[in-house]
Amino acid sequence: MTRVAILDDYQRVALSLADWKSLGPEVTVQAFHERLSGEDTLAKRLGDFEVIVAMRERTHFPRSLLERLPKLKLLVTTGMRNVAIDAKAAAELGIVVSGTGMLTPPTAELTWGLILALARHIPQEAQQMRNGGWQTTVGVGLNGKILGIVGLGKLGSEVARVGRAFQMEVIAWSQNLTAGHASSLGATRVEKDELFQRADFVTIHLVLSKRTRGLVTARELALMKPGAYLINTSRGPIVEERALIDALTNRKLAGAALDVYDEEPLPADHPLRKLDNVVLTPHLGYVTVENYRQCYGDAVEDIRAFLAGHPIRTI
Numbered sequence: 502m503t504r505v506a507i508l509d510d511y512q513r514v515a516l517s518l519a520d521w522k523s524l525g526p527e528v529t530v531q532a533f534h535e536r537l538s539g540e541d542t543l544a545k546r547l548g549d550f551e552v553i554v555a556m557r558e559r560t561h562f563p564r565s566l567l568e569r570l571p572k573l574k575l576l577v578t579t580g581m582r583n584v585a586i587d588a589k590a591a592a593e594l595g596i597v598v599s600g601t602g603m604l605t606p607p608t609a610e611l612t613w614g615l616i617l618a619l620a621r622h623i624p625q626e627a628q629q630m631r632n633g634g635w636q637t638t639v640g641v642g643l644n645g646k647i648l649g650i651v652g653l654g655k656l657g658s659e660v661a662r663v664g665r666a667f668q669m670e671v672i673a674w675s676q677n678l679t680a681g682h683a684s685s686l687g688a689t690r691v692e693k694d695e696l697f698q699r700a701d702f703v704t705i706h707l708v709l710s711k712r713t714r715g716l717v718t719a720r721e722l723a724l725m726k727p728g729a730y731l732i733n734t735s736r737g738p739i740v741e742e743r744a745l746i747d748a749l750t751n752r753k754l755a756g757a758a759l760d761v762y763d764e765e766p767l768p769a770d771h772p773l774r775k776l777d778n779v780v781l782t783p784h785l786g787y788v789t790v791e792n793y794r795q796c797y798g799d800a801v802e803d804i805r806a807f808l809a810g811h812p813i814r815t816i
Contacts, residue, residue, distance in 0.1 A: 505552040505804060507532040509559040519797035524804055536766065544569035554800045558583055564590035575807045579603060579796035581816065584709060588816055597807060598816045601799030608786035609659035612704055612734050615758035618780045619730045643667040649700025653678050653688065657706035661686045672696055697724040702732065709736035719744035728755045734786045737762040749776050760786050
């Protein structure tokens, strides 16, 4: 009998979005709906599973934890990259790590939802309507504004196309971005400081790495215009959290929209929850039915291939 654990199924949908039964009667699948935190808890709850399916980077698998999971043979992560897994340690311990496909549009779509929410104060006005109010804020339009994109890869490129549709001027920067690639997407490649100085909306679309961790500091935030907005749907640690909280608290920025945080789930008493110029969402960028079907469907394929002795999508 092979036991499969599906982690962090917060919405209780994992079992309904893929054909887990196709793995056969010798495979049992258990979904964990609560977040398992702490290495001792994880080791205790997951010690009897041969296969673990991890949702993105919600759960960390350092060497110290992997060494306490003696039965683990296959670790599946949604997506093809997961910095929360010590892949080198897994390989040394004989644990296969496989990934899945991941759709790009959902996060790009949420980015624009957040930009519009900021610009037109949608969360505040929606709440005022429920409280009996009517027209309590004045928003800003997007037409003619400058959109600054930090990272013009797959996600950033999709965001850029929509920015052009809104008739915004699109500027972009990343360490490896060329002027030619930016121009092909209707954007202008600028230096980092110029992007933060000129943009009305700065949106981040970088992979978290040693090079990008803490990339946006108090210095970059101080370059931004007082009426500018910051949007982060990539990874929380790319922006120095304390510096961002200070800038928002002191109204050095008009506002921010965040889908990602240094600690997730975001603690109930976190200072960001108390600021009135921030739109917060609980890491929803990739959370759509279509994306979950892709991820969990591929996870089933990964498990089936592994059990047949031919692992696929290995990382």
